[in-house]
Amino acid sequence: MPGAFEDWPAGGEYGASPQPEAQPQPGSYAPRPESYAPQSESYAPQPGSYVSQPEPYSASYEPLPDGSLPDESLPGESYLPPVDEETVALRIPDPPPSGSDAVSGSPASSATRRDDPSQGGRAARRKAAKRRHGRHGGAPDTGPAPEGAREERRAPLSRVEARRQARARKPSPAVVASRAIGEVFITTGVLMLLFVTYQLWWTNVRAHAQAGSEASSLQNDWASGKRNPGAFEPGQGFAILHIPKLDVVVPIAEGTSNKGVLDRGMVGHYAEGALKTAMPGDKSGNFGLAGHRNTHGEPFRYINKLSPGDPIVVETQDEYYVYKMSSILPVTSPSNTSVLNPVPTGSGFTEPGRYITLTTCTPEFTSKYRMIVWGKMVEERPRSKGKPDALVS
Template identity: 60%
Template sequence: MSGEGGSPWFRAEPVPEQPPEPHDRYAPYEPQEWYDPEGYRRDWYGQQPQPSYVPGPGPVPQGGYVPAPEPYAPAQEPYVPAQEPRAAYVPPPAPVPDEETVALPTEETREAASTVPEQSTGGRAERRRAAKGRGRRRAAPATAAPPTRPAGTPMSRAEARRAARSQKDSPAVIASRVFGELFITIGVLMLLFVTYQLWWTNILAGQQANAATNKIQDDWAKGRAPGAFEPGQGFAIMHIPKLDVVVPIAEGIDKHQVLDRGMVGHYAEGALKTAMPSDKQGNFAVAGHRNTHGEPFRYINRLTPGDPIVVETRDAYYTYEMASILPQTAPSNVGVIGPVPPGSGFTEPGRYITLTTCTPEFTSTYRMIVWGKMVDERPRSKGKPDALVG
């Protein structure tokens, strides 16, 4: 047989080969026929092959179904296989809870965050594995804990060296520590020195001055003749009633033997030698500390003209009245202790007294000078002068 109604085993004209349909990897498995069904239907039943269909272009929306294709139209061109297989339904990804936005995360929120599967882009086997793993709890990654050493286990030599190096301080830390301790030590020493100068020297000098006053009074009570006074030997007592000062007067102005011991020193050496109170004419000049070491002349700047200054000796009381003051002068100005001191207001020789001390306070840059003039000489047998009785 031949022609349209002939047997398919004895066809005279060759059957045109049809390109195979594209394989849909998401479609269920169907067994393939071993013969050509299209040719069979055309040969036996005179049916024409179905037109080919080309899916319309356009992306498949994620999270929904693929839209239905346009109505079929007969293919005008030879069969063209689809370039891309039709995508099946892809479920939208589940929302992943953000632990940073959860104020107080609970066990449920952590479990939900750990069980969210990743979007699968593979085949059917991968989707099955992902679906099976959704109900399981994902194990948290274990963080490696530092190895702990059992108690009593000795360290190796390398570990011991590392531990010793970790305990050592860097050179910068050691240097800063040394400088800090040095500054603290210097500060403490300076504080102790200031305390010694401003407080302890006054206490020590007061004790020494009181001892010298008692010795002078004991010598007077025993009737010893004064004779020539040696350097550092006390021979008189000065009273300044306005300042409540009672201080012994020693021979010389040596700093360590006289002034630092809380006493007042008499200028009696070389070119600086001055008269004694008992002399009929001259200037009796003395020096004393204004600060520290008893500071007997600290407030002599408060004296005003007419204030009494009394010098007590073995035989008499000599009373002077303050006359003038020179607030500041150079230490080299030795004319202030001359017989007639310039700037004192005295114009002729007489019986004067001069008090000298350092200024400003707590320095020795300049000298302050106070002058006085004798107004009374009273023997001890007549008692104390009026300036000491009131």
């Protein structure tokens, strides 16, 4: 600023010729040489420039261009930027205010520094921040108020309007009906899924357990001599059927009722009324058996995979009866009882003999038709001689 003190060479006089190389540029820091000539009277650093200060000494002030002396409150000073008390990092200072107010120290300049937070101290900046952002320095909420806040500011609804809105929020009869129908469908679907699971899985688990228990009980009775050959009561087990190719070992019970025999995982002997068939020990006749193809143990599920010559063994208390599979009838009517005749129709047998007939439902998971498998006895072996080759190999 005009009138600032500058370094003068030792022993020099006021007004001597200045050294051009000692002139600092605006905004630059000029190193202090050991000695240099004073600047010309016409030189005045620009606002915002920095001039190195000499050691304090007594000297007269240089008059300003208008002939007045500089303000005593700023003797020999160049412009210094405001001190940032909150950081010690390097920064680029803000430009000083232009005009004579920055030099003269007039009331306008002082007021400007007081109003501008960048020109004041920490207290001034805090006050300015509180005015802009509130007491705790938070950003002002200039956005729209939330929906809930706007509703709270609204006037309370009248009783009629409240009732009208409550009725509007109630679902219509069509919506209620559609929801009820949907719940019925979901419940029905869940029940059907549970039923299918019960039929296809749980009935097999339970039937296998019952059939296994019956077979074990039957063999224990044979070993202890509690049972003797003869007539059997309906539902009573009297033999065990072996189909080695299908890995089937299942008890044979008297009768073909679902509840008493077939649903318990066993196969039933046709022994009632017009469907009565021979027993394995008879010298001639057709030993007819029925069993489930699906669910409840499904012992006859894969009898369609038997081939001519595959063994079918009936084990009783005293004997093993070995049959060889001879033919199959894939589909026939449930009323075709001729397949159980002593000489079964469609089996290919032409004369009386000792035959076995296996019957089951077809197609799978239906009972519309029947599948028939026939076999002819090829060996009768006492239990005292041990198991036949068909069960040993």
